[in-house]
Amino acid sequence: MLFVRSARVTVWMGLASLTWSTVGFCDDGSLSERLPPGAIAVAEWANANALIERAQSSPLLKAAYESEPYRQWTESNNGRKFRGGRAMLEGQLGLNLWDASKRVLGDRGIVAVYPPSEPGGKPEGVLLVRLADDEIGGHLKSRLEALIPLANDKIKSETVDGAWLTTAPDGNRTWVKDRWVVGGTARIVDDVRRRLSETVTDSLAKTLGAKLSGAPAKSDTIVSLAVDPVRIRELLGQARLIPAKLDNPLASLLFGGLTEYAAIGKDVLASLQIRPEGFDLKFDVSGDAGQIDAAHKTLLSTQPLVQPELLPTVPRRLATMTLVRDWATWYRQRDALLEAKVLPEFDKFETGLATFLPGKDFSQDILSLMSGPLTLVFAEQTYPHLPQPPGLQLPAGALVVSLTDAQRGADVFNLFIQTLTSLTNLEAAKQMRQPWLTSAETYKGVTITYARYLEIPKGQALPAIFNAQPASALVGSQYIAASSVELCKDLIDALQSTQKTATTTAATVQRNFELILAPENAAPLVKSNHALIEARGVQEGKTAEQSKSEREFLETILRTQKPLRLSTDVTPTGLTLTLQGGWQ
Amino acid sequence: MSTNRRDFLKLLGTAGVVSLAGPAPSLWSSALGAEAAKGERVLVLIQMAGGNDGLNTVIPFGDDAYLKARPALAIGKGAALKLNDTLGLHPAMSGFRDLWEASRLAIVQGVGYPKPDRSHFRSMDIWQAAHFSERIPTGWVGRMLDQTVAQTGMAWEAACIGQDKLPLSCLGERVVPPTIQRLEEFRLTSAGRETALVSTAAWKQAVSSSESGSELDFLRRSATSAVTSAERLASLSKTYRSATPYPSSRLAQQLQLVAQMITADLPARVYFVTLDGFDTHSQQLPGHAVLLGELSSAVSAFFADLDEKGRGDSVMLTTFSEFGRRLAENGSLGTDHGAASVLFTVTPAGKGGLYGTAPSLTDLDDGDPKFTTDFRRVYATLLDRWLQRPSQPVLGEAFAPLDFA
Amino acid sequence: MxxxxxxxxxxxxxxxxxxxxxxxxxxxxxxxxxxxxxxxFTPQPETAEFTASQAALRDAAVATASIQDLKAWWLHRMAGTANPVTEKVTLFWHNHFATSYNKVLSVPMMTAQNDLFRTLGSGSFRQLLTTVARDPAMLVWLDGNANRKRHPNENFAREVMELFALGLGNYTERDIQEAARAFSGWHLREGRFWFNDSQHDSSDKTVFGKTGKFDGQAIINLCLDHPACPRFLAFKLLRTFVVTEPSPAWIDRVAALFTKHDLTFAPVLKEVCRSPEFYGSDVRGTIIKSPVELVLGTLRPLCERIRWPAVRDLSAQLGQDVFAPPSVKGWDGGRQWIHATAWIQRWNFLSDVTGSERYGSLRSEVREAIAQQPHDWVTALFATPLSDTTREVLTKAVPSDRLSLSLSLPEYQLM
Incomplete structure (x- = not known):
């Protein structure tokens, strides 16, 4: 068993392509051994039964079945149709759908796509499934063979060498024997049939199949995918399949490095492993780093990872996103990264900026103040600065940036905040809202500058604006701008703890991007805003009780969610994108 | 009878006849009268919201004080579209220049009012109410419509196109003009059936009798005429063709709808549309050019279309804005709230030209050119001379009209 | 009889x-x-469902401080309550003391004013007017803070006489100027009524021919004791609940009732409703439904699962945006509701009631009942007798069209 869970992190961070090629066959070899070589893409799964069983017994599914929206759906027209269709299908199969899927798909299967056999033809494909038990193949034949005549003799069904062979008019065929099911174009299906009974020296397992992940522990399900982008580009006669310039600035900033590697890379591999406590989805692109142009290199900056996450978590966190970029150079190179049609937006932005900082250049004078990571954090609030929470409770948000020149940087960012505060106060006066007063307090040796309200109305719930009490602080070279004092303090704690650990741990991973979502922490937010959420239901004609049960269902769903983590790491030859999640 | 009218009467078919069988509807009545509606004078108002910089619209390029006060924003002699030796239009306004050359563009200079207020809301209220009291809840067009129905029984209407709320100008004590966001909203929906129920013969039969009390009679009459109007507007949008291409701007689309309604002889006598964005505090040059270009191209397409339909001589269009901007530019390449400004009137052939006196750019009131023409004189012109409704009761006092109408 | x-x-x-x-x-x-x-006229218990829904809607309006949510709350209340007279009376006072959020810009103040109309509206007008005069929303609405000793602002004094208590013709401009001085210093501070004695003019005033060092309350009392007051209330009551143009004689009779009940509202309304004139043919079916009457009066009996945001927006579109009357005069009502666009919007709403789920779902039993047993519903839907022609058209219509055809008739716009 090469797939060792505890080594997962090191396997995935680092020498990915090497790892891919050595993760090959274990006691239970890859089905790619049974496929002919030459595929341009292949995907294989193993132990799907573990996943199906988990889904079947998942508390989430149970909660959904018991929920009011589900009950209503089952009584609706669509719900009735669905139940009817399912009952018919189960009757025909003589099995319930859960058992049927476990017995058919629950063991292993592989899908591969081959280039057209003649120029100008369509790509060909094959599916090979190893059934979970010896009986299900015969059972399916006995149940389904009778249906074939309904297709007006267009499908030919015959028994050849003890196998059930069906052939469609277009030449696609399926072949079922013992525990094997093969489907696809006739040429490849026949080739695979041969390979199932004879030992053949060449196989897909020696080429693209070697890059697939091996079988995991019985309790885990794995789906793994390997694509040969070099062959695909060759076949299509195109130098690149993904354009160098994107039309969405945010997408470019987040994933521009990844798409560039995918566009020019030589390997694109992915795997999804589902374990009892969670899942990992990994996407690995690799190629010649020397081919990446200067503009895209600004998107591939990294920060060494010295602890599980770039920025330690804060209490009640809802989401964190960190981008490591070469900000100033990135902004100057935007013409090479983005389509011309989105560029005028930047000009408008610069014009607007000029009202804040006349005579300054955004890239040279502002972005150059920042180096590397930029983090956005959102967290639920407890409102220690207020006598009672606002009627509408919103999460607090914060921005953390690393400054090149701490004092100069802090000055410029503080100027933004002061200007914003003044503008807000002018607006507040017009609408008879409370103005903000700039105040300061010291927390763990750090000065926090924040806005407090001149007065806080007593009695009923506070207006939503009370969710915001902007605060800023400088911790070392890290500048924090937060929408609440509480989050600002939590971030000071987090950053101080990073600084303590930073010197002791050696970094092995070069992190480029990190997004962490913690839906379970949104559940209290749903609860504290229950009146509002339920009122939306009542406004749409639901009863109070109905709205309440829907809100409770939403809370239950959120509570069962473990954090979701999406990250990209830069390796010497490429980029690895990892999505990890968990459940209860 | 114009072909358009004939087309519409044909489209009305029997439905129109049934609706006329009862007592004549008081609303939209002119639309149904035979020749009465033909060529009725129409006024179109365009509100340039935000405070248009008159000095960069009709440019005194011959005046050193202008050039000196605006080192970055001044538009020079070379760029401006020359009106005479000292004045030129903003370079984006080629459509207006063509109207000028056809003697159809009247430019009223130095328009304003005493003790100018530099708040958008307050000043816009003053312009729309044509009154300085904070307690006047009606606008000048609304009061004119109220007085017209009270004195003559003519149910003149106004229509506000593309507004999300009724502009104060058009609000009267009794008359509340329709605000038609889009033509689609002035359309009967049929909720699943082929035609709206009120368009069926059965409905028309059911409302045909007139044997009951007064409230019901009123409802039957107004209902019948509303159905007729809706049907006409619906066929209008199906049959309306214009050889004149309109630009794709929002203002142009709204003016096209106005042209549609005018050519269909709908009984609205005043149309109100808005072009927003003139509050050019910073980086004025590009934005202001876009707005003036939008205004100029939309208005010139509108009149080309009306001319094509033979209605150009019965439509007068006037722009207004709550205030102009200061003479001196500010530090953000923009201009701040000012006072007196220019306004445009597109007038039937021959009456184009300059009206009023251009204010001095050296004799300033707190940094602003002093107004020379009270804006209510413009209203008096539009009311007395164009719509032929007495202006004094509307404006509360007598103002001497100008000669562009 | x-x-x-x-x-x-x-x-x-x-x-x-x-x-x-x-x-x-x-x-x-x-x-x-x-x-x-x-x-x-006796308080009835509300259902648990209504109470829970109301609480959710009101809490939401408080939480978001959005007037739109408050509008949805009130419309839902008007349609769902077991005490409709209370809501009709509340709406009556909202139109009488017409105050708009568009100037007040405070949801808590608008809520408090609405509650005030609900709790005091059926009772003594003396207490109501006295309280409204100090109501924070009213103080913002009629510029209380601008009324200063040396710069009296007549806004409130004028409306008290013209629109709240007496009506035009029962006072002079001089009465207003003098009364304005009496209200000087009636300010708002920290969201509450505050008597700012440094801005109060405590010198002599002459109002309605009486002279004294009147303060605001004294002026209110003078208005309440003015013979025009019961007549004015009688006129407003009749015009809203009974007939658009009440006869002077009838106004006098109802004014006498107001005097008899010391300006208490509900007992007068109740007596009017049990007088024979109330049932006269010149009263029935003579009022043009306001948007709120039309929309709620259609949806409440005919529909379930009502979508309140759509209803709120529709009512505003039709010209009656609750919590945002066009001016201190309130909605004029009557024929002013009706113009070409209004007709189209009214019909489009009514056709959506039977043909779409936009505003709610038509109760299936209503659809069946009207197709099969139209007679009962004719009485419920129409306030005015149908002509023979109209009856014939309705009878001939296919049963499934009967309801939508009925709602589209001009007769349906009357109540």
């Missing part, structure tokens, strides 16, 4: 609640006029 038959019962209910259905008519006829009036 009043014949309290189905038609009379339907008329009474139409005026005292939002729309009516055949069961409600049957019940009223069964119980008789007196018992029905007693029931309508």
């Amino acid at each position: 009043i014949t309290f038959d189905t038609s009379a019962a339907a008329h009474l209910l139409r005026r005292l609640q939002f729309g009516v259905n055949p069961e409600e008519i049957d019940r009223a006829v069964r119980e008789g006029l007196d018992a029905t009036l007693d029931r309508l």
